Amino acid sequence: xxxxxxxxxxxxxxxxxxxxxxxxxxxxxxxxxxxxxxxxxxxxxxxxxxxxxxxxxxxxxxxxxxxxxxxxxxxxxxxxxxxxxxxxxxxxxxxxxxxxxxxxxxxxxxxxxxxxxxxxxxxxxxxxxxxxxxxxxxxxxxxxxxxxxxxxxxxxxxxxxxxxxxxxxxxxxxxxxxxxxxxxxxxxxxxxxxxxxxxxxxxxxxxxxxxxxxxxxxxxxxxxxxxxxxxxxxxxxxxxxxxxxxxxxxxxxxxxxxxxxxxxxxxxxxxxxxxxxxxxxxxxxxxx
Numbered sequence: 001x002x003x004x005x006x007x008x009x010x011x012x013x014x015x016x017x018x019x020x021x022x023x024x025x026x027x028x029x030x031x032x033x034x035x036x037x038x039x040x041x042x043x044x045x046x047x048x049x050x051x052x053x054x055x056x057x058x059x060x061x062x063x064x065x066x067x068x069x070x071x072x073x074x075x076x077x078x079x080x081x082x083x084x085x086x087x088x089x090x091x092x093x094x095x096x097x098x099x100x101x102x103x104x105x106x107x108x109x110x111x112x113x114x115x116x117x118x119x120x121x122x123x124x125x126x127x128x129x130x131x132x133x134x135x136x137x138x139x140x141x142x143x144x145x146x147x148x149x150x151x152x153x154x155x156x157x158x159x160x161x162x163x164x165x166x167x168x169x170x171x172x173x174x175x176x177x178x179x180x181x182x183x184x185x186x187x188x189x190x191x192x193x194x195x196x197x198x199x200x201x202x203x204x205x206x207x208x209x210x211x212x213x214x215x216x217x218x219x220x221x222x223x224x225x226x227x228x229x230x231x232x233x234x235x236x237x238x239x240x241x242x243x244x245x246x247x248x249x250x251x252x253x254x255x256x257x258x259x260x261x262x263x264x265x266x267x268x269x270x271x272x273x274x275x276x277x278x279x280x281x282x283x284x285x286x287x288x
Contacts, residue, residue, distance in 0.1 A: 001069035002179040003197040004036030007204035008044035012259035023259025034208035042073035049264040063093030075100030096126040103136035132160040142169040158183040171195040186237040189230045
């Protein structure tokens, strides 16, 4: 469940911005041949603008529709809300929960520890910490992660700090069974080289076969091949972040005939100029 290529799934919307559950099923058909697990209702799934009921329904639908393990997004900047969401995600059938660090209120490291400890005590499923300082305004230090790794059902971290020294320190100083997953597609191969176990990926929504090929080349000892695929994918990694995630990936999926739709406000559609850049990369990779 915590290794390999794990797409951070988009939440497709209909024209009226209601959740497109048939679209989720269509995307699952595209993904399931290549990926190891699924993350619905995370950042890429626009959890910030999903209502609580919608959030749980999306996780439940993916858990019931797919045979793959599901890691349900369940974070909040309120510990009380994070506990509620984690419990609901567990009841919805997710095998694990991923909790982003509390955003906006900027707790210190002790506050972060107490937050995760409290949530972990309320659920029985494994918990993945999600560290993404560029969105939350707060970073989890290696010292904090070592401390959290001592809690039985906190089993790993999705690391999107972009700080390879920090990532290396976490891998070096946490128990061998504590999992570190890349939260940045571009850094997936370097993180695998440091001892990471996989990636929770935006690009896997678009090119799951290529992400799988890169991962399998690495674990099979074919570092040269993995590096070649990394370089091949780099333009895709770049273009999927020419605007706020998930704006570009939703446009890419629409262009490919997958289900995505427009993002919910306050996010807006990708501009025509940027759409042309996305098209060029998709054509180069023979995705359209």
